[in-house]
Amino acid sequence: MDPRGINGTVTLQPTAGQLASSKDEPVKSAGEWRLDWWSIAAVVPAIVVLLGFLFLFFYGIFQSLTDLRFGRPLVHLVGFNNYAALIKTEDFWSSVRATLGYAGLAVLVEAIFGLALAKLFATEVFLARLMRPVILLPLVLPPMSVALMWTTMMDPQNGILNYLLSLVGISRFAWISDPTTAMFSLVLIDVWTYTPFFALIIFAGLQGINDEVREAARVNGAKGWATFRYIELPLVAPYILIAAVFRLIESLNQFDIIFGTTQGGPGDSTAVLSVRAYIVAFQNLAFGRGAALMVINWLIVLVGAFAMVKLWRFVRQRVS
Amino acid sequence: MRLRRSTSTSLMLNVLVAACALILTFPLVWIVMMSLKQQSEVMTWPPTFIFTPTLENFRVLFDVAQAGATSYGTIKVDFLTPIANSVVIAFGAVTISVLVGVPAGYVLARRDVPFKEDIAFFILGFRFAPALLVVIPLFSVFQRIGLYDTYFGMIWVYQVVTLPMIVWLSRSYIEDIPKDIEEAAAMDGAKPFRIVLHIVLPLLKPGLIGASLLIFLLAWHNFALGLILSSTRAPVTVALLKLLNPGVQFYPVMAAGLVVTMVIPVVLIVLGQRHLERGLTFGAVK
Numbered sequence: 001m002d003p004r005g006i007n008g009t010v011t012l013q014p015t016a017g018q019l020a021s022s023k024d025e026p027v028k029s030a031g032e033w034r035l036d037w038w039s040i041a042a043v044v045p046a047i048v049v050l051l052g053f054l055f056l057f058f059y060g061i062f063q064s065l066t067d068l069r070f071g072r073p074l075v076h077l078v079g080f081n082n083y084a085a086l087i088k089t090e091d092f093w094s095s096v097r098a099t100l101g102y103a104g105l106a107v108l109v110e111a112i113f114g115l116a117l118a119k120l121f122a123t124e125v126f127l128a129r130l131m132r133p134v135i136l137l138p139l140v141l142p143p144m145s146v147a148l149m150w151t152t153m154m155d156p157q158n159g160i161l162n163y164l165l166s167l168v169g170i171s172r173f174a175w176i177s178d179p180t181t182a183m184f185s186l187v188l189i190d191v192w193t194y195t196p197f198f199a200l201i202i203f204a205g206l207q208g209i210n211d212e213v214r215e216a217a218r219v220n221g222a223k224g225w226a227t228f229r230y231i232e233l234p235l236v237a238p239y240i241l242i243a244a245v246f247r248l249i250e251s252l253n254q255f256d257i258i259f260g261t262t263q264g265g266p267g268d269s270t271a272v273l274s275v276r277a278y279i280v281a282f283q284n285l286a287f288g289r290g291a292a293l294m295v296i297n298w299l300i301v302l303v304g305a306f307a308m309v310k311l312w313r314f315v316r317q318r319v320s
Numbered sequence: 321m322r323l324r325r326s327t328s329t330s331l332m333l334n335v336l337v338a339a340c341a342l343i344l345t346f347p348l349v350w351i352v353m354m355s356l357k358q359q360s361e362v363m364t365w366p367p368t369f370i371f372t373p374t375l376e377n378f379r380v381l382f383d384v385a386q387a388g389a390t391s392y393g394t395i396k397v398d399f400l401t402p403i404a405n406s407v408v409i410a411f412g413a414v415t416i417s418v419l420v421g422v423p424a425g426y427v428l429a430r431r432d433v434p435f436k437e438d439i440a441f442f443i444l445g446f447r448f449a450p451a452l453l454v455v456i457p458l459f460s461v462f463q464r465i466g467l468y469d470t471y472f473g474m475i476w477v478y479q480v481v482t483l484p485m486i487v488w489l490s491r492s493y494i495e496d497i498p499k500d501i502e503e504a505a506a507m508d509g510a511k512p513f514r515i516v517l518h519i520v521l522p523l524l525k526p527g528l529i530g531a532s533l534l535i536f537l538l539a540w541h542n543f544a545l546g547l548i549l550s551s552t553r554a555p556v557t558v559a560l561l562k563l564l565n566p567g568v569q570f571y572p573v574m575a576a577g578l579v580v581t582m583v584i585p586v587v588l589i590v591l592g593q594r595h596l597e598r599g600l601t602f603g604a605v606k
Contacts, residue, residue, distance in 0.1 A: 038512065039431040042423035043439065046487055049420060050446055053480050057449065059457040068460075120337060125330055127337040133593050134341045137348070139600050140585035142541040144557040145578050148564060149351050152571050158365050160350055166366075196344070200597055204605045239604070246602060249448045256543045260561060274452050281456050282548065294453035301450060 064292035070285035082292035091268060091276070095293075099272040099300065101183065102258075103251035106190040107244050113191065114198020115240065119228075121199065122206045135200060138193045147260025150189045151176065154261075176262050179269035186270055189257055194250075198243045205239030206232065234319055241312040248308055252301045273297040348582065355575035362572050377576035399577060401552075402559035408471055409546075409555060410539035413478035414532055417486045420479075422528065425490030426516065430499070440491065447484040451544045454480065459548055469550045477545050482535040485599065489534065492603040493527030494520065530595020533588050537596070540584060556581055 067078045086092045121128045121135065138146065153160050154175035162172050175185045209232060217227045255274045258264065264271035264279060271279070273293055281290025325333075354362060356373035381399045427433060428440050458477065459468075467473030497520065505515045521528075546555040560581060563574040589596060597605045 036431070036433065039427040039433050042427045043433060045420045046424035046443065046483060047439065049416075049476075049479050049483060050443060052476075053446060053449065053454055056454045056457050056461070059461075060453045063457050070460075117340060120333065120340065123333050125325075125333045125337060127334045127341070131337055131341040133589055134344050136589055136593060136596060136600070137344055137586070140537060140589055140596060141348075141582050142543070142557050142585070144541075144543045144560055145581045148560055148574060149347055149578055151564065152354065152575065153347060153350065155568060155571075157568065158363060158367065160367050163365070163367050192343070192347070197600065201601050201604045204601070242604065243601075253448070253450050255452065256541075256557075259547075260543075260564075274450065277452050277456070278544075278548075281452075282459075287456055287460065291453065291456045294450055294456060298450045298453055301448070305448070 060291050061295055063288055064295045066288045068286075068288040068291075070287060078288070082289050083296070086289070086292060086296070091271075092293075094268060095271050095273050095276045096296075096300075098183065098270060099252060099274075099297065102187060102190070102254065102270075102272055103248055103304075106187050106194070106251050107247050109187065109191050110195045110198050110247060111240055111244055113195045114243070115202055115236075117195060117199035118202035118206055118236075121203060135196045137196070139196050141193075143193065143256035144260045146189065146193050147257045150185075150192075151261050154185055176270075177266060179265075179267045182262055182266060182270045186258060186261060189261065190251060190254070193257070194247055197247060198240070201239050201243040202236055205236035209235050238312060238316040238319060241308065241315055245305060245308040245312060249301055249305050252297065252304060273300070351575050351578050351582075354572055355579045357572050359569055359572055363569065377572045378580075380573050381576050381580070397563070397573065399556075399559060399580070402554055402556040403580070405471075405474075405546075405550075405553050406540060406555040406557075409474045409478060409553075410536050412471065412475035413482045413539045414536050416475060417479060417482040417535055418528070418532055421483050421486035422490045422524075425487045426494055426520065428487065429491045429494040430502070440488070443484050443487045445484075446480055447488070449480065451480070452548075455545060455548050462549055469553050471553060474546070474550055474553055474555075477549060478539050478542065481538050481542055481545075485535050485538060486531055489531040489599055489603065490524070490528065492598075493524055493531065496527070497523050527595070530592045531599060533592045534596055534599030537585055537588055540581075 064082055065077055065079060066075050067081070068075045117135070121132065141149075154162075156162060156172055156174055156177050159175070161175065165171075165173055174181050176182045213231060213235075214227060217231045222230070253274060254272065255278070258270055258272055258275050259278070262270045264275040268276070274297055277290045277293035277297065280293060281287050353369070353371075355377055356375070357368075357371055358374055358376065361368055361371050381397055424443070428436055433439070455477075462468040462473055467476075501519055501523075502515050505519055506512070510518075541557070542555065543557040543561075546553075546558045547561075550558075556577075560574070560577050563570065563577050
């Protein structure tokens with residue numbers, strides 16, 4: 001028996017509680033003051049370590065406003081010139097499209113497959129209980145290893161995927177070696193890797209639904225599909241959305257999988273913003289321009305995450 | 321309460337689960353097979369499923385002295401150093417993160433400090449920081465202050481990955497421990513420091529071990545930081561990418577390298593599945 005099924009109390013409340021700011025006012029007595037110094041001493045090292053990164057983050061924004069190149073002794077502030085130059089190029093817009101397309105498509109497909117996978121494993125048939133740890137498998141592998149693993153399998157000449165396709169009569173597919181299919185192949189890799197992430201979170205949501213709710217629906221004559229559509233789906237919607245927030249942020253930032261497979265090519269069909277920033281900064285050695293690309297990437301992540309969190313809050317309010 | 325299902329439905333569901341499990345595991349099985357093949361067997365069409373396994377690829381991967389005297393010609397591979405680098409950096413990063421992060425997690429769970437929620441979010445926010453935006457300026461800073469390609473520098477940079485997670489997770493694990501126990505001990509006159517040492521820490525131990533496993537995994541995964549900020553101290557993920565350069569005929573050796581990097585994560589699943597689930601889902605799964 002899988003112990004999780006019995007005592008696994010699975011609710012989103014802890015996360016939700018952490019995400020919502022606590023309302024209770026701190027009540028301090030005189031005796032607690034000494035104690036607070038201990039508390040502050042415990043938090044400060046962590047903050048100091050991370051403040052270094054915050055400084056670097058601002059330094060990066062500053063660099064994006066300069067004409068810094070590797071090895072150039074004199075650096076000038078050029079204002080928004082880097083940005084102005086970027087938005088005039090077609091390359092930049094194709095990178096923006098690639099970033100949004102990759103993340104949007106991957107998250108959407110993963111949400112759908114993740115829901116299906118979670119529903120399937122929530123049936124708790126014999127094999128589902130046995131195979132539970134397998135869901136975790138793609139998530140624990142280094143993304144770079146995943147990328148290279150799929151590179152070998154997607155080899156157009158003697159890759160295993162083309163062999164499997166040939167078994168069902170489909171002739172050779174170009175996968176990551178052709179501009180028209182490269183993005184699709186990358187999304188496929190992302191979907192294989194991160195569908196389990198959605199599945200785990202949605203699974204937790206399904207477990208949290210009270211059986212009485214389902215029973216009540218059945219007594220009232222709801223069939224299987226109706227129970228799913230009108231009872232389960234609205235109740236797990238916040239879970240799907242919170243998973244989507246996390247995944248959207250990470251796929252908009254995705255670097256490892258794309259760099260490990262196509263390095264932005266063929267052509268620049270898969271040059272998402274982060275990969276282009278790497279190429280511009282460390283191959284063309286235009287650090288200022290590279291930093292500007294990353295700032296834009298960061299802004300996209302910020303807007304995307306903010307919109308998703310808003311949607312999540314809205315859906316959660318409607319459910320509760 | 322469980323639904324009663326007919327035998328045929330149940331059978332179909334089992335088949336579906338088996339299909340999903342096959343899709344999730346097949347790539348790994350295939351890579352393990354590839355790592356045990358000879359070069360000529362990888363180049364054939366159709367791919368072979370039955371072959372005599374050989375450990376030659378692993379030998380090429382690790383045998384520095386013999387480099388050049390292999391069936392792959394003069395390609396030199398040093399895979400042992402990157403693995404050692406990864407282990408040193410990951411252990412160092414985990415140690416520092418636990419020492420610095422767990423006290424912070426405790427305070428953010430239990431004590432009233434000003435701006436508690438803001439601090440917690442500030443810290444978690446780094447988990448989603450675009451790595452390159454930090455790394456581009458860091459490259460020039462590291463070159464200037466001499467931290468480029470040092471273990472010390474790498475371990476510090478890895479804190480951007482490991483520290484936010486350990487703070488967030490230890491906070492979530494501490495919130496699971498009933499507060500009453502601590503209050504009762506405080507009532508009996510125990511000092512806060514002793515309460516933490518003798519009551520909270522023993523209760524926290526399993527969660528802490530799980531969280532440490534998870535951040536070790538995250539450190540092991542990292543690629544971009546090592547790619548840009550190190551050369552001789554580069555982690556194993558960077559070394560993997562270099563194995564791709566010689567092309568298709570080198571795939572079996574690369575597969576052997578992939579197997580080596582994947583063994584540790586798979587072992588970690590066996591050790592702490594539940595903790596990894598919790599960590600990988602940011603605490604949504606308990």
